[in-house]
Amino acid sequence: MSKVKCLLCPRECVLGSGDRGDCRARMNIDGKLQTLVYGKPCAMHVDPIEKKPLYHYLPSTSSFSIATAGCNLHCMYCQNWEISQREPENTRNMDLSPSEVVRQAMAAKCKTIAYTYSEPIIFFEYAADTGRLAHKNGLLNVWVTAGYINPEPLKEAVTFVDAANIDLKGITDKFYKTMAKASLDPVLNTIKTMKREGVWVELTNLVVPTYNDTREDFAKLCDWVMDNVGPEVPVHFARFWPMYQLKNLPPTPEEVLTQARETAMSRGIQYAYVGNVPGHEGNNTYCPVCKKIVIKRRGYMILEYNIIVGKCKFCNHKIAGRWE
Amino acid sequence: MLKKQITRKEFLKTGFLGILTILALPLSRIFSIKDNVSRKDAKYYKELAG
Ligand code: SF4
Numbered sequence: 001m002s003k004v005k006c007l008l009c010p011r012e013c014v015l016g017s018g019d020r021g022d023c024r025a026r027m028n029i030d031g032k033l034q035t036l037v038y039g040k041p042c043a044m045h046v047d048p049i050e051k052k053p054l055y056h057y058l059p060s061t062s063s064f065s066i067a068t069a070g071c072n073l074h075c076m077y078c079q080n081w082e083i084s085q086r087e088p089e090n091t092r093n094m095d096l097s098p099s100e101v102v103r104q105a106m107a108a109k110c111k112t113i114a115y116t117y118s119e120p121i122i123f124f125e126y127a128a129d130t131g132r133l134a135h136k137n138g139l140l141n142v143w144v145t146a147g148y149i150n151p152e153p154l155k156e157a158v159t160f161v162d163a164a165n166i167d168l169k170g171i172t173d174k175f176y177k178t179m180a181k182a183s184l185d186p187v188l189n190t191i192k193t194m195k196r197e198g199v200w201v202e203l204t205n206l207v208v209p210t211y212n213d214t215r216e217d218f219a220k221l222c223d224w225v226m227d228n229v230g231p232e233v234p235v236h237f238a239r240f241w242p243m244y245q246l247k248n249l250p251p252t253p254e255e256v257l258t259q260a261r262e263t264a265m266s267r268g269i270q271y272a273y274v275g276n277v278p279g280h281e282g283n284n285t286y287c288p289v290c291k292k293i294v295i296k297r298r299g300y301m302i303l304e305y306n307i308i309v310g311k312c313k314f315c316n317h318k319i320a321g322r323w324e
Numbered sequence: 325m326l327k328k329q330i331t332r333k334e335f336l337k338t339g340f341l342g343i344l345t346i347l348a349l350p351l352s353r354i355f356s357i358k359d360n361v362s363r364k365d366a367k368y369y370k371e372l373a374g
Contacts, residue, residue, distance in 0.1 A: 045372070051374070067372070079372075080373055083372070116372075117372040
């Protein structure tokens with residue numbers, strides 16, 4: 001039986017009959033490349049959009065969030081490895097057609113559908129059909145992704161993805177190789193392409209002790225952001241929690257996250273956040289001009305909201321994002 | 325030490341509730357949507373990041 005090559009992500013798996021891709025979600029069945037997860041999410045929740053995290057996109061709204069089993073990256077610290085590093089037959093799946101996802105999202109009064117928890121790239125066909133149907137019904141689509149995708153499918157993705165939180169896990173190829181068995185360039189390309197094509201982009205950098213937690217790491221990452229997508233792209237520095245294959249490390253110290261945020265601001269990033277530390281001053285959005293708090297948060301909760309028609313209530317400066 | 329006497333009625337009531345609880349436990353497993361997911365998995369399914 002003939003071999004097939006999957007062109008969805010840079011791994012470009014060549015699969016003999018009955019072989020499965022590196023992501024565990026795609027297979028050569030009788031000479032045809034087929035997805036094993038279409039319409040079969042293993043997770044479905046209604047989340048605050050702040051949980052993605054998206055802090056500058058329809059704040060305080062609910063996002064209907066789905067995921068299927070599998071992932072094309074294999075990060076040693078994966079926070080959701082129970083679903084991302086498993087074959088679909090080893091997770092508890094639902095039968096949920098795209099139209100049913102849209103129906104349920106509307107019934108739950110969500111403004112967006114989030115393709116999250118594992119990796120939307122590996123359930124591309126399902127996410128695409130659902131996303132297009134969502135648009136027809138007035139809903140928007142949010143991807144939470146590592147951005148490890150080939151340019152061609154990415155071109156298609158930007159036609160139905162409205163906002164994305166993209167993981168920028170580190171800023172060296174070595175980091176991607178060691179931590180995720182992947183490479184950096186495709187991720188950088190995804191960030192640039194999505195931004196250029198009008199997708200609202202926020203970035204997350206999970207700060208892992210001893211791996212990507214030096215001032216130089218933060219500076220290099222922020223300089224790349226400044227040079228390539230600009231100062232208005234929010235950057236979230238998230239706290240690592242010992243998980244999966246990195247249980248030997250401690251959680252990221254709060255001071256390191258504070259340092260990451262300070263470095264980001266000193267390099268010109270206008271919206272730098274600290275994630276997974278409720279109550280940290282880095283949970284809030286500050287106006288880059290008058291420096292007052294325009295959104296005060298505690299975790300996913302909004303305590304104060306000082307943005308009026310997309311502008312700072314105090315000095316009228318436009319705050320980047322989609323607010324209504 | 326003052327010991328409280330348990331009446332026959334109280335004894336039967338407690339016993340009845342106990343038996344009911346024991347019977348209800350496996351039933352709750354049958355009706356649980358994620359009945360074949362381990363406890364550890366169920367925890368993570370609920371607390372997925374992202
Ligand atoms: S999407 Fe999956 S099957 Fe396709 S190339 Fe990537 S890892 Fe391989």
